[in-house]
Amino acid sequence: MDADLSIKRTRDAICQASQGSWRFLVLAEVANFAVLRRHLGRSRADTVIVDVAARIADTLPDARVMVAGRDTAEIVFESEARLALDVAIAALEIAFEDPFDIDGESYVIHIQLGAAAASAHRDEVLLIEEAEHALREARAERITIARDVTGNPAAMDRAELSLDLTRAIEKEELFLQYQPKVHLRRQEVTSVEALVRWNHPTRGLVLPNDFIPLAEESRDIVALTLWTIRRSIADQKALAASGHDLRIFINIAGALLADKRFVRRACELVQASGAQLGFEITETSVIRDPESAIANLKIFADIGIVIAIDDYGAGLSSLAYLKQLPARELKIDKLFVTQLTSSNRDPLIVRSTIDLAHALEMEVVAEGVETQAAMALLSVMGCDMIQGFLISRPINLDALIHFLDDGKYQALAADMRAPFNRLATVWKRA
Numbered sequence: 001m002d003a004d005l006s007i008k009r010t011r012d013a014i015c016q017a018s019q020g021s022w023r024f025l026v027l028a029e030v031a032n033f034a035v036l037r038r039h040l041g042r043s044r045a046d047t048v049i050v051d052v053a054a055r056i057a058d059t060l061p062d063a064r065v066m067v068a069g070r071d072t073a074e075i076v077f078e079s080e081a082r083l084a085l086d087v088a089i090a091a092l093e094i095a096f097e098d099p100f101d102i103d104g105e106s107y108v109i110h111i112q113l114g115a116a117a118a119s120a121h122r123d124e125v126l127l128i129e130e131a132e133h134a135l136r137e138a139r140a141e142r143i144t145i146a147r148d149v150t151g152n153p154a155a156m157d158r159a160e161l162s163l164d165l166t167r168a169i170e171k172e173e174l175f176l177q178y179q180p181k182v183h184l185r186r187q188e189v190t191s192v193e194a195l196v197r198w199n200h201p202t203r204g205l206v207l208p209n210d211f212i213p214l215a216e217e218s219r220d221i222v223a224l225t226l227w228t229i230r231r232s233i234a235d236q237k238a239l240a241a242s243g244h245d246l247r248i249f250i251n252i253a254g255a256l257l258a259d260k261r262f263v264r265r266a267c268e269l270v271q272a273s274g275a276q277l278g279f280e281i282t283e284t285s286v287i288r289d290p291e292s293a294i295a296n297l298k299i300f301a302d303i304g305i306v307i308a309i310d311d312y313g314a315g316l317s318s319l320a321y322l323k324q325l326p327a328r329e330l331k332i333d334k335l336f337v338t339q340l341t342s343s344n345r346d347p348l349i350v351r352s353t354i355d356l357a358h359a360l361e362m363e364v365v366a367e368g369v370e371t372q373a374a375m376a377l378l379s380v381m382g383c384d385m386i387q388g389f390l391i392s393r394p395i396n397l398d399a400l401i402h403f404l405d406d407g408k409y410q411a412l413a414a415d416m417r418a419p420f421n422r423l424a425t426v427w428k429r430a
Contacts, residue, residue: 023118024085025131026075028056028092029139031110033071034313035335039345040102046070051100052109059095060088082148085117089144108342114138118149136209162214164200169223174198176231177394178248180403181365181387184379187410191247191278193387194232195394196224212253221253222262229266233275235397242401249278249308254285257293267303278306280331286321294324301326308365313353323360330357334368334388341373351381358382 030036030052037045053073057065063077077088092113099106114135118127126149134145168174178192198206215221232248239246256262270277279300286293297307308329309322313336332353336346350366357364366378369388378386391409403409 021078021080021119022082022084023078023124023127024076024088024115025127026085026088026092026113026115027068027131027135028052028073028075029112029114029135030071031112031139032108032335032339034333035339035343035346036107036109038349039107039343044103048100048102048109049073051102052111055095055100056092059091063088082117085115085146089113089115089146093144108339110338112138112142113144115144115146116149117146133210137207140207140209161206161211162218162220165198165211165214165218165220165224168198168200169220169227173200174224174227174231175396176228176235177396178235178400179387179394180392180400180409181249181385182391182409183385184375184383189244189246189404189409190385191249192400193249193251193280193394194228194235195251196228216253216255221255222259225250225252225256225262226265226269229269229277232277233269233273236275236277238397239401239404242405244401244404245276247276247278247306249280249306251310252279252281252285254282254288254293257281257285257296258289260296263296263299267299270305271303276304278308278329280308280310282310283312283321286325290321290324294321294326298326301328309362311367313349328362329365329385330360330362331365331367331387332383337366337368337374337378337388338370340377341371347377347381350378350383354382 030049033045033048036048039045040048049067049070049072053065053067056073056075057063060075060077063075066074066076068074075088077084079085092111096109096111099108112135114131114133114137116127116130116134118130130147130149134147138145175197176194177197178194180189181191181193182188183190196208196212198208198211200206212221212224215224228250232250236246236248269275279297281293281297286297301307306329307325307327308331309325309327310331311333312330313333330353332350336350336353339346340350341347354364363384364382365385365387366374366383367387369375369378369386369390371390375386375390392403395403
C-alpha cells in the first residue's frame with residue numbers, strides 16, 4: 001500500500017472521529033502472520049486481517065477500524081480522558097485471548113499493539129509517526145507500547161536523532177546487553193548474543209528498532225558495528241578473567257556483507273585480539289548481493305568467526321543459499337517457537353528444520369523460548385541450544401557474570417524432560 005495514501009487515509013479518519021480532548025491511534029499487527037500463512041496458505045492468510053478488524057470493531061464499537069495491510073489494522077478514536085487508551089488496550093488484549101474459527105479449525109491470533117496519544121489539536125502526521133514508532137518498539141519488546149505525543153520527550157525527530165547517533169558512538173553513550181544461549185545436552189551456557197542499547201542523555205533509553213534503521217540509512221552502521229565488536233572483545237576478556245570462556249555473537253546488517261572496508265577492519269580487530277566471536281546474519285541480507293555476501297562470510301569463517309543464520313523461517317528461506325553459506329549455527333525464528341506446544345503444524349516445521357540443519361552439519365538454536373514445556377519438546381526434537389526469557393532476558397555484563405556464577409539455569413535444564421516423558425516417546429517414534 002502506498003505510504004502517502006495510508007497516511008492521508010488515517011489522517012482523514014482521525015479528523016472525522018468524534019471531538020474530544022485526546023486523540024488515539026492504535027496499530028494492531030498480527031504477530032504470528034508468517035505462521036498463519038504457512039498453516040492456511042497465502043490466499044486465506046491475507047484475509048485474516050478482515051476477521052481481526054471485525055473483532056476489534058466488536059470490542060471497540062465507538063472506534064473507527066480500518067485494514068491497513070495484510071497483517072495490520074488501524075484503530076482511531078477520541079475521548080475526554082487519556083485513560084481511555086489504556087482501557088481500550090486492555091479490552092483488545094482480553095478479546096484476542098479467545099481463538100478464531102477459521103474454516104472450521106481453531107487458531108489463536110496474536111496481535112502486537114503500538115499506540116500513540118495526543119491532544120486533539122496536535123498534528124495528525126506526528127500521531128501516525130509515533131504510533132509506528134510504538135509498534136516497532138512493541139515488536140522488539142513483545143509487549144504493548146503506548147506513546148504520548150503531547151509533552152513527550154521521546155517524540156523523536158529522525159534527522160535530529162540520526163545526528164545524535166553519530167555523536168553517541170564517539171561519546172560511548174551506547175552499551176551492550178547479553179542474552180545467554182544454553183546448550184541443552186551439556187546443560188551449560190556456551191555463548192551469548194550481544195544486543196546494542198543506547199542511553200541517550202536527554203531521551204533516556206532508545207531501543208534498537210528506533211536507531212538501527214537510522215544507522216543503516218546514514219551509514220553509521222559501520223562505526224556502530226565496529227564499536228560493538230571492540231566492546232564485545234573487551235567484555236569477553238572480562239568474562240574470561242571471571243572464569244567464563246564464552247563466544248559472543250554479534251548481529252551484522254546486510255549492507256555490511258558487501259562492504260570490503262568493513263570486512264577488512266572487522267577481520268583486523270578479531271585477529272589482533274584473538275577473540276572468539278560469532279556473526280549472526282539473516283537470509284534476506286544474503287539475498288541482497290549473494291556473490292559478495294557469501295564470499296565475505298567465507299573470509300570471516302576462515303579466521304574462526306562462527307557464522308549463524310538468524311531468524312530462519314521468518315523470511316524467504318532459500319535452500320539454494322543455505323547450502324552455500326559457511327554457517328555453523330541456524331537459529332529458528334521465535335514465531336515458530338512461541339506456539340510450539342499449542343500448534344499442530346509448528347512442531348512439524350521445527351523438527352524438519354532441525355533435521356535439515358543437522359544434515360548440513362549445523363547446530364540449531366531455538367529463539368524465544370519462554371516455557372519449560374517448549375524447552376522440553378525442543379530437547380526431544382534434538383534441538384542443540386535455546387535462547388529466551390525462560391533462561392534470561394538480555395542483561396548487562398556484571399549481571400551476566402553473576403548469572404553464570406549462580407548456575408541456577410543448570411537445574412532448569414536438568415529436569416526439563418519430566419513434563420514430557422509421554423510426548424518424548426511419541427516424537428521419537430514418529
